[in-house]
Amino acid sequence: MKHLGKLLLASLCLLGVTSLQAQDKNNPWAVGIGINAVDAYPVGEDAPRGGMFSEFFNVKDHYNILPSVSKLTIGRYIGSGFSAEVAGSLNRIDKFGDQSVDDLTYYAVDGAVQYSFREMINETGWFDPYLGVGAGYNWLDDEGFGTANGSLGFNFWFTDNVAFNIQSTYKKAFDDMEGPDHFQHSMGIKIAFGGTDTDGDGVYDDKDECPNEPGLAEFNGCPDSDGDGIPDKDDKCPNEAGSAEFMGCPDTDGDGIADPEDDCPNEAGVASLNGCPDADGDGVKDADDNCPNEAGPAENNGCPWQDRDNDGVLDKDDQCPDVAGTTANNGCPEVTVEIINELNEYSKTILFDLGKSSIRKESFEALESIADIMEEYPNTVFHIEGHTDSQGSNKLNLRLSKERAASVRDYLVNQANIDSSRITSEGYGEERPIATNKTAAGRQQNRRVEVSLEKNRD
Template sequence: MKHLSRFLLITMVVLGFTTVKAQNENNPWVIGIGVNAVDSYPANEDSPFRGFFKTDNYNILPSVSRISVGRYIGAGFSAELAGSINRIDNIDEMPVDDLTYYSVDAAGLYSFRNLISEDGWFDPFLGAGAGYTWLDEEGNFSANGTFGINFWMTDNIAFNIQTTYKHTIDDSAEGGFRHFQHVAGFKVAFGGTDTDGDGIYDDEDECPETPGLKEFNGCPDSDGDGIADKNDACPDVAGLAEFDGCPDTDGDGVPDPQDECPNVAGVKSLNGCPDSDGDGVKDSEDECPNVAGPVANNGCPWPDRDGDGVLDKDDQCPDVAGTAANNGCPEVTVEVINELNEYSKTILFDLGKSSIRKDSYDALDSIAEIMNEYPQTVFHIEGHTDSQGSDALNLRLSKERAASVKTYLVEQDGIDSSRITSEGYGETQPIATNKTAAGRQQNRRVEVSLEKNRDK
């Protein structure tokens, strides 16, 4: 009973360590349960390592006789505390009375598994540590060295075999003897946290509170498009990687969330909407979807009512054919100027005055009609006299007569005043001799020219 109590004490010490709260690494805790065999013969100074596999020298208790608990530290290192019980009936091939064997051992272990294959099943390890062994009532400290192999059958369960050489500090003392302890059994790893139950531990789970897939480090892929929800801009609708998981229903290269016309193929520049005539105005806003036109005119071409090649928007005379150089208005030709001056020759004034005679009104009205045909043209009214009289008088009279013609055309015929200029030139620009009455009559005249040619 006394020996049993001692073993129970060792068991309680070992298992007590399993209540320590696990850290964040996957399955940091390992419990081992197995059978141990004690063999002193290969450790004898006279026969080192001979008969290592000679099972006749093994002392075995046919039951669970060793338990251990281990804690992963990091970088392949772990710590282990183990307790064993056995029955010794031979030492160095010499029979002895059945001696009760107890041991408590602490060791630091190093696993080579990560060097071979991080997720591999083959897990050899080395260890070193110290222990205390009792034979019946006598105990002795030992320095221990261990070699073993774990064969991982699952992520959590491994079949374990190992052997530990225990070199007692004082072999001459009772209870002291060098020996090997061979162990076979199972190890169970635990302690990892998997909050969402998806089989991926929290420390490796990028979405620890949402069940997910291993290939996405524990994150879900709700729409099954191969893109994890956390990286999927459209997690509930299957899409394409090039569009961050969003679909492109019409296949126009614009993902549906950005496509204003997701069911009709369009162009990127118009947010996925079509532009049948290619004028840069999407069909839904194009008043002429099959004819190219500018945006400013809602996709329709600008009209040219008079067909002169100058669009109505730029044509200052949209209903009269003209030239581009004259902003769509007709150009005044030499023939037109000649026609105006044929009428101007018939304009008569009261003698020595600037007042126009009534019988000249028809000629002025005809001049106004011609001017109205050229609404963008500025005309110049010239007043001239003969050489009779003083220069000053002639200059004044010519100015007043030219001004009188302008006034009539503006006030009576409605010509815009900005389209008529007037000037008097006196006797300075005769067109005939002033020595004869006929010549002087020709010099007393009003002429019409173009303002742009005034300097000429």
């Protein structure tokens, strides 16, 4: 043990060198303490040693173990999965392969660069395998020799800072005459420390989304000034407690509109009036309604004028005064998806002569039904679409689809007396299939006429 001072001095020198390297504020240090075992048997050499990795786990016959703390390490994370580590270890050697030897004092100082696969597997996971390469200097009593080292190890992280570590290192002597090749195994505890916490909130900067503002661990270091459970960075009202529904803002009157968007935050209202009340439901907020309890148009300050169909459009402006419609459609009803679907149920039954655009007589009843529906929406422009399957040439299919769509339009205009300005037509050939063209059933679905909504007339 007289050379223990040499070991400690060498360790301090190596640690001093590493401390000179640039240290990123978010890269923690780690220290380890444990035991080690030296095994000179499975290195692929002649007796008294064995083949490479032979009897690798034969602890009883080949391992040299000092039954006390016998290894210390200190390391520093470099970045991108890499870290540097320096280790000092002690042991007593009484087994050299299959041969017993006098107790020899073994001690070593090793340096390595390690690469962790933890980030590849799970950045926050507990399983942390790594590989390391480096070099070391080893002593057997007074004889020293250098080695090139390769390591495989595993850290099992109990917490963010504490891990159980196991490692196996193959040490290849630079000069076989000076020292033997051997394996050194170790296990112990590793403790990470030294991360920077700029704002002092207990969350290290590398995990702190708000490193310059004290915050809470549950919000990754970001503050929640109003204590509403929404961090300030995501809170539209960071100084007023609110709810997640309104991005952290309150809704004082409970009308479903956050106070910043509510023109009447203390009176429950409707969204269409920015949270202000409308007692008579006429679309004029009570504060501006001269008749707040009697529905009327805005142009009459909320007081009623005649609106026979009660659609909110005064008769003087209603293009369909006896049929309830919408304001956007000048008082006329708007075509719904259900109506379009109904039109297309009829359009599916329209038949044409084979390869022609002439409509077969049995389709006239369906066309009359389509015309009846169109008459119910006098302010709407409909579009007739012609489609084919993929059989035949594109050019022929496109021409036939245009002609068939035009035939339907001509019937509705000339026979059913629909205003020609309310119907357009176009053919799309085989460009817009609704089913596969590989089966007869699919092709039949693709040969079709459809009715869609073109636009509303002003």
